[in-house]
Amino acid sequence: MRKFGLHFGLLLAVAVILLPPLWVLRTSLVPESLSYSTDLMPAFTTGNYADLFAKNHFGTFYLNSIIVSVGSVLLALPFAATTGYAFARFQTGGRFARFLVLATQMLPPVALVLPAFAILRGVGLTNSLTGLVIVYSALNLPFLSWILMGFFKGIPVDLEWAAMTDGTTAWGAFWRIVLPVSLPGLAAAGVLGFILSWNEFLFALVLSGPRTSTIPVALAALQTSNGVQIGKVSAGVVLAILPLVIASRFIQRFIIQGLTFGSVK
Amino acid sequence: MRKFGLHFGLLLAVAVILLPPLWVLRTSLVPESLSYSTDLMPAFTTGNYADLFAKNHFGTFYLNSIIVSVGSVLLALPFAATTGYAFARFQTGGRFARFLVLATQMLPPVALVLPAFAILRGVGLTNSLTGLVIVYSALNLPFLSWILMGFFKGIPVDLEWAAMTDGTTAWGAFWRIVLPVSLPGLAAAGVLGFILSWNEFLFALVLSGPRTSTIPVALAALQTSNGVQIGKVSAGVVLAILPLVIASRFIQRFIIQGLTFGSVK
Amino acid sequence: MASIELSRVSKLYANGIVGVRDVDLRIEDGEFIIFLGPSGCGKSTLLRTIAGLEGISSGEVRIAGQLVNNVAPRDRNIAVVFQSYALYPHMTVWQNMAFGIKMRGAAAAEIETKVQEAVELLGLTGLLDRKPGALSGGQRQRVALGRAIVRDPQAFLLDEPLSNLDAQLRAEMRLELVKLHRRLGRTTVHVTHDQVEAMTMGDRICIMREGRLIQAGAPLEVYANPADTFVAKFLASPPMNLIAGELVEAGGGALSVKACDEIFPVPDMHRAAYAGYAGKPVIFGVRSEDFYESPQEPHYHPVTVKVVAIEALGPENILIGQLGQTRPIEIAARLTRHFRAAIGSSVTLYVDARPMHLFDVETTKVIARPPLPVTRIAP
């Protein structure tokens, strides 16, 4: 009896967690007029998706999001790796520098967005994807450095010493030994950076123009223009989540391993 | 010569990093009319601060932010601690459950804010601090669980075994040994949760009303109402950062120790 | 004050790994028993099943006659000293030691008395207000012991308690643990992979391998009569020399082992036991200390050995040499510190074959023979 209660409770929990996303998926595949029907699947259509691409430029926004997210990660990762390595191995900057890195992560985004806008306008990069890539790189840099620091700390210094007696320079030891060994960490950090950039809303809203919007901004626009078109919004949400789901299926193992933060065995 | 170049470069870097916040501080203490002067400190006034409290209800918003941030951390932390502990010690849910926890963190906030609004409206908690506290708790829970999982993993199971042979139950061992030992981790997680809630903008914008705004929303309002009042905005930014600076001075050590993720010696 | 009985205890893990397999053992009240084996042999797992920290898959565990399969660790009234010491890092030494009886609801005065007794017994005065982080390895070890003693448990379970100490301290603590046991008289289970600890500390050794209990007995008895080649090799350093050969009849009912181009006469006392194996391949086992530099006794058998290395330890010399010409095998002989020889030269050593053993080639089990008399060291 007690066991039955437990299982029932677990099933309920699973339902509570899984039902909302599944309902979003269902609504995205139902014509707008039947969205609020209580039937499980009153009719099937891909019209919501087609509309998004045909009328709402979702193709462009999708591409924008990918360019911005991938670009910012590729730009930030080398800096993050070298900073994280310096923090992990040397006294560089001491405790204070490490704290500063964390501290920048504490500033309220709202307080940063206006200066960012001012700077980008100064160099003529508002409404451009390049501007967003640069800003996102800057936003992700401290966090990525911190994660990679943890990773590099987990790599025994013996490995580098071995490489250095084996004939490499200190830089060669980093390049040939430390980097390859920390690939899971770099991948995990990269994926995290991608996700953060992909989901970012505030900076994208302020810094992008009508043709350079990213998915979150486009989603928000759907929700506010002339009432909420729930079918389209649902389709947009599904599309927004899709790359995350696909990516994460491949690298689930990788991330979990990478995010145990520095425990390379 | 090379050394001189190095030092010059470092000084430049320090200036680049420190100048903007210092200039914000300066602008907040200068009358609005002289804000854009290039003088270092053309005049001194605390009028911007006084105005914020007198005319812009910053006192209320400040209190709101504190209530929401502290409340959500206090609400989420016990759940996060027990979830994190279960993940660290038992097979609970397996690898998939751990991934789900990470996965929820990957959803774009923009996609969550509308459902959150719908749910809160259903139970009559829009425009209320209670609603914000609950939503922020939910948003922070996965992240806090993950951090605490790392922490608990770092605590040798021997300690619990010792307590259990010493006469405690499994729960007693958690309560009397594991929790006290992980205080730095709990503190670090709590501070992180506080900062995330304190800085959150999107949900606060959508879910709060005129009397239940938090600081980020109030800051945004200052920037958009009738032109940017740069003196007031600067003062607002300083006020927004202040508790973070104060808190972090006290717990800097704590956080850095806590955020090495699970390496309790 | 309790016996511990294990009946067909097995522990299988979820991933199919076998922790412990069909262990039968009765530990008498007050006995000091050693679980010895290489890492991964299940000795620590077995200790934890006694403590109740790991459930068992099948079998029965009894403490003081009472079935405890489903009794929580805290109700078994046993104390465990962990390899890591597992001191509570947020408590002072005093609080660490008092935690156990406090949990059992003892009065403040009793706690004070008990802790004070343990503190004096272990020489921990002056450390009571320190946190574990401020203690040396040896001090931590003592505090962990003290924490166990204060509780006055039915039995002590020690999980490699000496392995984190340096050699000198380890030798001292070995002796102190034995004295402590003699003084407290409590049933004690001591897990170790160290052959010296096993030989010198316990009333009985239980040798484990791959989850199984291979042999249990008094240290010198096990040493003199190993159950198989694993025990023969594991319980000595250098390990017993094991030489593959053949048991042959030498006329007049006498037997010899033919191995490595040598003929080792089997002592008459073992003739009856080994007669059945005549003509079969056997493994001839002879301990390194049964080689001598001189024929002190008439029955010693001379063999020629080519010197590979001499390890001069100070008090004694270990000779590593090759026995035989066609397919030489390496043997170790424990000789006096006065022995000298050039590397590569040939020397004659004298083997005392009386303590010899023969092992079955296939099962690696010992071929039973009457034991030589072993004098037990009093008391």
Added chain:
Amino acid sequence: MASIELSRVSKLYANGIVGVRDVDLRIEDGEFIIFLGPSGCGKSTLLRTIAGLEGISSGEVRIAGQLVNNVAPRDRNIAVVFQSYALYPHMTVWQNMAFGIKMRGAAAAEIETKVQEAVELLGLTGLLDRKPGALSGGQRQRVALGRAIVRDPQAFLLDEPLSNLDAQLRAEMRLELVKLHRRLGRTTVHVTHDQVEAMTMGDRICIMREGRLIQAGAPLEVYANPADTFVAKFLASPPMNLIAGELVEAGGGALSVKACDEIFPVPDMHRAAYAGYAGKPVIFGVRSEDFYESPQEPHYHPVTVKVVAIEALGPENILIGQLGQTRPIEIAARLTRHFRAAIGSSVTLYVDARPMHLFDVETTKVIARPPLPVTRIAP
């Protein structure tokens, strides 16, 4: 093929901790030298300064006569085997072993030949495509050695290479390392905290303590003539018995040590050396193996000892006993395996005082006396 010279080498860390202090040492070309000491004594630091992995604060390091203070590790042409083995986890065994000469720009054919040589020498065939994660501890150790050998360096620096192996494998590898050194003839520095490794492997031992080099010499010479009480205790197990007493004149120019209610006559051969200390307090040092159960030689001196414990190791028995009545001290005596006595009983042991040492009470340094003849084990 290189000598290594250290002249007044010191290494201070930024936080004020002294790693190494004023070490002077000349390691001859082809020598096998041991750095021995407890953990934290600076032996590994010293090894790393030779390798160039840590800079030195003052002094000079020369390899093959060339000053290398400012030479990068890769240009010193030495190979290091680390305690953790430090195998590159993302490379196969073959890639690990080839990495070093590849870095030095060797041709593919040469790499293949060299790696193959090392593989055969160390019996690594069949493992070449595995990653380090799929190897056992012993195999990893071999690969680490192989990686060093392939490079054909001027010198091998081994940082506790055996400490992660189990006892049996450690004994085997000890011997193999010695054979390897004999075969390759390269200068080798071996860092260890294990007294057995120190005694058996090297041409010379350097005993370190708190960053200082205390004593250097051939193992048996250091064993027989320790420079101070630290060396006397550290280089033996059980450590040398150190008994506080007084040197007194016994008439006719004879000397005795009065200690623990006993009078130990000083052998005549040492009389001249010790005469100056008559009437002063001294520490009397006698090794555990200089106690005997029977008066085999007429000059052995009988003492009465109360038995505290007997550690029966199998091949020998260690007696722990109390010497003296008023303020008894505990001594260890290494006796034969045939020795038997009841705990608590009194037994008479016979001391061979010829190898004795006296130490100064204040400096703990040995009081110089002519050494007993030590035969070096050939070659």
